[in-house]
Amino acid sequence: MVRALLLLLIFLAGCTTAQKSHISSSSPQVQVEEELPEFYVRGVEIEGEKLEEMKNQIMRALVPLPGVTYEAINVTATELGTGLNLEVVASSRVSEGLDIYRFYYDPGSRKITLKGYVLEAIPPTVRSKAVSIALYSEEMQRILSENAIAVEPRVRRILPETAAKYYAPKTLFSVTWSDFEKRVVVSALVDLDNGRVVQTWTGRG
Amino acid sequence: MRYFIVALLALGMIVAANAVGVEKVAVLEAKAAVQTGGQDSIASLIINPMYRGLQLKPGEEEEFTVKVKNREDRAVELEPRLWAMPFGEYVLEEGWVNISPARAVVEKGGEQEFTIKVSVPADADVGSYGAQIIFTNETTPSMPYPYPRMPSALTLSVSVWKPPTVVVSNNFIHDRVEAGKTYEYVVSVENRGNTTIPMNPKFGDERYDVRCAGMYCPGELEEDWITITAPDSIPPHSRAKVRIAVKLPEYARGQYEGRINLNIEDPSRPEWRRYDQLVTLSLQVWQKPSSPYEKVFTVKDGTEMLSVEVSVSEFAYEKYGTCGRPVAEPSFKVWFIDPGSREVRVEPTKTVIAETVNLGSWGQPPWEAECSPGMYSVERITFRDTFLIENPEAGTWHLYIMPENAQKFEYTIEVK
Numbered sequence: 319m320v321r322a323l324l325l326l327l328i329f330l331a332g333c334t335t336a337q338k339s340h341i342s343s344s345s346p347q348v349q350v351e352e353e354l355p356e357f358y359v360r361g362v363e364i365e366g367e368k369l370e371e372m373k374n375q376i377m378r379a380l381v382p383l384p385g386v387t388y389e390a391i392n393v394t395a396t397e398l399g400t401g402l403n404l405e406v407v408a409s410s411r412v413s414e415g416l417d418i419y420r421f422y423y424d425p426g427s428r429k430i431t432l433k434g435y436v437l438e439a440i441p442p443t444v445r446s447k448a449v450s451i452a453l454y455s456e457e458m459q460r461i462l463s464e465n466a467i468a469v470e471p472r473v474r475r476i477l478p479e480t481a482a483k484y485y486a487p488k489t490l491f492s493v494t495w496s497d498f499e500k501r502v503v504v505s506a507l508v509d510l511d512n513g514r515v516v517q518t519w520t521g522r523g
Numbered sequence: 524m525r526y527f528i529v530a531l532l533a534l535g536m537i538v539a540a541n542a543v544g545v546e547k548v549a550v551l552e553a554k555a556a557v558q559t560g561g562q563d564s565i566a567s568l569i570i571n572p573m574y575r576g577l578q579l580k581p582g583e584e585e586e587f588t589v590k591v592k593n594r595e596d597r598a599v600e601l602e603p604r605l606w607a608m609p610f611g612e613y614v615l616e617e618g619w620v621n622i623s624p625a626r627a628v629v630e631k632g633g634e635q636e637f638t639i640k641v642s643v644p645a646d647a648d649v650g651s652y653g654a655q656i657i658f659t660n661e662t663t664p665s666m667p668y669p670y671p672r673m674p675s676a677l678t679l680s681v682s683v684w685k686p687p688t689v690v691v692s693n694n695f696i697h698d699r700v701e702a703g704k705t706y707e708y709v710v711s712v713e714n715r716g717n718t719t720i721p722m723n724p725k726f727g728d729e730r731y732d733v734r735c736a737g738m739y740c741p742g743e744l745e746e747d748w749i750t751i752t753a754p755d756s757i758p759p760h761s762r763a764k765v766r767i768a769v770k771l772p773e774y775a776r777g778q779y780e781g782r783i784n785l786n787i788e789d790p791s792r793p794e795w796r797r798y799d800q801l802v803t804l805s806l807q808v809w810q811k812p813s814s815p816y817e818k819v820f821t822v823k824d825g826t827e828m829l830s831v832e833v834s835v836s837e838f839a840y841e842k843y844g845t846c847g848r849p850v851a852e853p854s855f856k857v858w859f860i861d862p863g864s865r866e867v868r869v870e871p872t873k874t875v876i877a878e879t880v881n882l883g884s885w886g887q888p889p890w891e892a893e894c895s896p897g898m899y900s901v902e903r904i905t906f907r908d909t910f911l912i913e914n915p916e917a918g919t920w921h922l923y924i925m926p927e928n929a930q931k932f933e934y935t936i937e938v939k
Contacts, residue, residue: 505888
């Protein structure tokens with residue numbers, strides 16, 4: 319039972335480590351400017367115009383949930399091929415969860431491209447609503463009951479580009495129960511606007 | 524004589540079905556229970572499928588087909604109808620099931636398809652309903668069962684259910700806590716129905732307890748450690764908060780578990796299905812030791828280096844409490860007493876942080892796996908400090924380790 323919260327918590331563990339790193343790390347760190355949100359870059363040294371350009375692109379590319387304002391943005395830049403891998407961790411006061419984005423910076427075009435994300439900066443009320451909708455679904459009731467799962471779910475935001483492949487090009491929420499003891503993971507893709515589950519998934523390890 | 528016994532058993536079955544308080548018993552024809560002949564005369568039929576389970580809400584209906592193949596070398600007359608089974612929660616009412624055609628003659632080697640339509644009335648009670656659909660009147664005496672068995676039958680099970688009126692969030696609470704302190708956890712309960720629902724949370728419920736056996740089982744939280752504050756009812760379309768305060772005594776140690784039954788009378792849940800109203804508390808108690816761990820060891824003459832390595836390792840879920848509330852990182856203080864009874868304090872010469880990192884692919888639904896390639900999760904974190912003392916004095920040494928925020932630690936002493 320104790321292991322049941324593992325996935326959610328280990329993820330938070332990783333995220334928090336990343337968030338703390340700008341405080342205690344001795345690696346190169348550049349504070350871009352004093353304005354909200356606080357913006358930090360560490361790892362590969364980026365300076366001058368290139369840094370400013372990259373920062374502007376990142377700020378434009380971030381998509382916080384409406385109602386969520388990022389308070390701090392930490393960017394870790396590492397070399398990847400000829401370009402840079404940018405891991406962006408954005409935190410907000412309204413949520414204990416973090417939004418993490420991964421971009422690739424192409425030095426040729428000088429553009430960043432979104433390569434991945436894990437978005438958990440979700441206010442408790444929105445999170446609770448997503449879980450309620452998932453629990454209210456007939457199919458999820460059956461799946462959770464069949465697998466006798468009674469652990470705390472995690473909730474992640476799914477961006478429209480990804481959601482389009484599974485339902486429609488709109489923001490959805492993934493509500494996932496991971497029971498590590500039973501090696502079962504069940505997930506519901508929730509459309510908050512319509513209050514319904516649009517996809518379900520069960521995985522066994 | 525054998526036929527008489529079978530008839531008596533069949534009658535007993537009907538009486539038994541009524542005796543369990545089931546009013547919705549299908550009308551059974553007594554003649555159906557009378558065996559029409561010996562074993563040789565039972566028609567050889569293949570029923571496909573032989574079992575069908577449906578999940579329907581009150582007011583819903585579902586239709587399916589069943590094929591009956593005649594393997595006799597003669598025509599067989601089929602007259603399907605419901606046959607109550609002497610077990611199960613409820614007996615399926617005859618009026619819920621429509622079978623078409625009602626009668627059919629199947630020629631030698633032929634096959635007949637029947638359509639079964641199950642309609643659950645809007646006022647049906649939630650529960651599990653069962654019956655057999657028999658295609659002939661034939662029975663077989665079936666010792667050791669105290670009732671006749673129907674050789675040509677489809678077993679039909681209908682689970683009538685409703686979505687829960689009450690939704691409970693945060694019904695699993697895991698935390699690392701300290702002895703002597705009080706912690707409060709909040710469980711949110713939402714009533715989505717149109718009527719006020721009573722609630723009476725109580726600590727412990729043996730009906731749902733799964734007892735752990737063995738030396739590694741957690742201890743049980745004691746009732747007088749727990750104070751539950753909650754309203755006695757939840758108005759329609761509203762949320763209520765159940766506050767669970769856990770006051771840990773100074774002597775609490777190790778892992779504790781306990782369950783709270785919210786005792787919510789959800790009209791859409793039969794009592795046996797209310798296990799989702801259980802709130803599980805899983806608490807790991809950390810108690811600061813009053814004295815350091817001591818290890819006495821010997822250093823021989825000519826030793827050039829004394830090396831002590833102390834490490835603490837934890838899973839990420841131990842690092843974080845409920846709702847991601849961070850728990851202090853583990854640490855330890857290390858010092859020595861040398862053979863001359865002098866205290867020796869040294870700074871670590873090497874500090875290691877090691878992590879086990881998982882890409883977490885198996886635990887992700889496709890819509891998460893697709894959007895998070897290359898994202899990492901830390902499963903396990905290890906903090907390790909190494910202390911070196913050059914040319915240690917020969918004799919008896921004492922190693923002291925005082926852990927902080929750590930449930931367990933490891934150490935190695937190396938002399939060379």
